[in-house]
Amino acid sequence: MLILANILNREIPGYKYLPTERNRQRWKLERKVRNSLMSIIQSRLGSEHSGYGNDLLGLMMESTRATQEGTGLSMDEIVDECKTFFFAGHETTSHLLTWTIFLLSTNRDWQERLREEVVNECQMEIPTADNLNKLKLVTMVLLEALRLYSPVMVMVRKAAQDMNLGNLMIPKDTILTVPIAIIHHNKDLWGDDANEFNPERFENGVTKAARHPNALLAFSMGPRACVGQNFAMLEAKMVVALILQRFSFSLSPDYKHEPTDRLTLQPQSGLPVVFKPLGI
Numbered sequence: 214m215l216i217l218a219n220i221l222n223r224e225i226p227g228y229k230y231l232p233t234e235r236n237r238q239r240w241k242l243e244r245k246v247r248n249s250l251m252s253i254i255q256s257r258l259g260s261e262h263s264g265y266g267n268d269l270l271g272l273m274m275e276s277t278r279a280t281q282e283g284t285g286l287s288m289d290e291i292v293d294e295c296k297t298f299f300f301a302g303h304e305t306t307s308h309l310l311t312w313t314i315f316l317l318s319t320n321r322d323w324q325e326r327l328r329e330e331v332v333n334e335c336q337m338e339i340p341t342a343d344n345l346n347k348l349k350l351v352t353m354v355l356l357e358a359l360r361l362y363s364p365v366m367v368m369v370r371k372a373a374q375d376m377n378l379g380n381l382m383i384p385k386d387t388i389l390t391v392p393i394a395i396i397h398h399n400k401d402l403w404g405d406d407a408n409e410f411n412p413e414r415f416e417n418g419v420t421k422a423a424r425h426p427n428a429l430l431a432f433s434m435g436p437r438a439c440v441g442q443n444f445a446m447l448e449a450k451m452v453v454a455l456i457l458q459r460f461s462f463s464l465s466p467d468y469k470h471e472p473t474d475r476l477t478l479q480p481q482s483g484l485p486v487v488f489k490p491l492g493i
C-alpha cells in the first residue's frame with residue numbers, strides 16, 4: 214500500500230507534498246510503520262548493556278556507536294533499512310508460498326510426491342536445517358513456482374553512462390526494463406513446455422534447467438541479486454514441509470485465476486483453498 218502510494222506520487226513533481234486524501238493516507242501509513250519500528254528499536258536500546266541482539270537490527274544498531282566518530286548508520290538509515298528488508302522480504306516470500314500452494318492444489322500427484330519426501334525425511338518432527346537441505350523435490354517445485362509465477366515481474370535499471378549492450382548502443386540515463394515474467398515463459402529458453410508446470414526441469418539444478426544458465430531471474434543475478442534469497446528459500450521450504458505434514462489441500466471452486474501485478478504477482482481475489490487435516 215505504502216509503496217503503491219509512492220509510485221503514484223512520482224508521476225507529478227511536487228504532488229507528493231499536497232495534502233490530498235491519498236497523501237494524507239500515505240503519511241499516516243508512514244508514521245505507523247516508523248512508530249512500530251521505533252518501538253522495537255527503543256526496546257532494544259533499553260537492553261544496551263547486554264548488547265542489541267545478534268540479528269540484522271542488532272548489527273545495525275551496534276554500528277550507531279561508531280556514528281559518534283562520523284561512521285556507522287544514523288537512526289533514520291536504520292529505520293529505512295528495516296523498511297527495505299520488511300517490504301522486500303515479506304510480500305515476495307508470502308506470494309511464492311501462495312503460488313506454490315496453488316500449484317500443489319492443482320497438481321495433486323506432486324502434492325503426494327512432496328508429502329512422501331517430507332515425511333520420509335522429517336517424519337512428523339519440525340524439520341531441521343539439515344532436513345530442509347535434503348528436500349530436493351520441494352526445492353524443484355519452489356523453483357518452478359518462482360519461474361511460472363515470479364513474485365517480482367520486472368526489474369528497472371538506469372544506465373549510469375553510455376554503454377553497449379550486445380550490438381545496441383544505450384545512452385546514459387536510459388531506463389531499461391528487464392521483463393522477468395516474459396523471460397520465464399520464453400519457449401526458446403525453456404522449451405515447448407515453457408507455460409506448463411514441470412518441476413522436473415530443475416532436476417539437475419537451476420543452471421541446467423534452461424538453455425541459458427541465468428534464465429531464472431526470480432531473485433535477479435549479479436552483485437545486486439536478492440540478499441534474502443537463501444533465507445526466503447529456507448523459510449518457504451519450512452512452511453511447505455509443515456503444511457504437507459499436517460494437511461492435504463485442494464483448490465476451492467470459488468477460485469478465479471486472475472494473477473495480478475500489484476508490485477508483487479498475486480491472485481486478484483485471493484486463493485481460497487480447502488484444507489483437510491491428515492491423521493498421520
Ligand code: HEM
Nearest residue numbers: 301302305306309364365368431432433437439440441445
Ligand atoms: C521469494 C522471495 C523473494 C523474491 C522473489 C525476491 C526477489 C528479489 C529481486 C528480483 C531483487 C532485485 C530487485 C532489483 O534489483 O530491482 C531483490 C532484491 C532484494 N531483496 Fe529480495 N526477494 C525475495 C525475498 C527476500 C527476503 C526474504 C529478503 C530479506 C530478508 C529480501 C531482501 C532483498 C533486498 C534487501 C534486496 C535489495 C538488494 C540490493 O539492491 O542490493 N528479499 N529481491
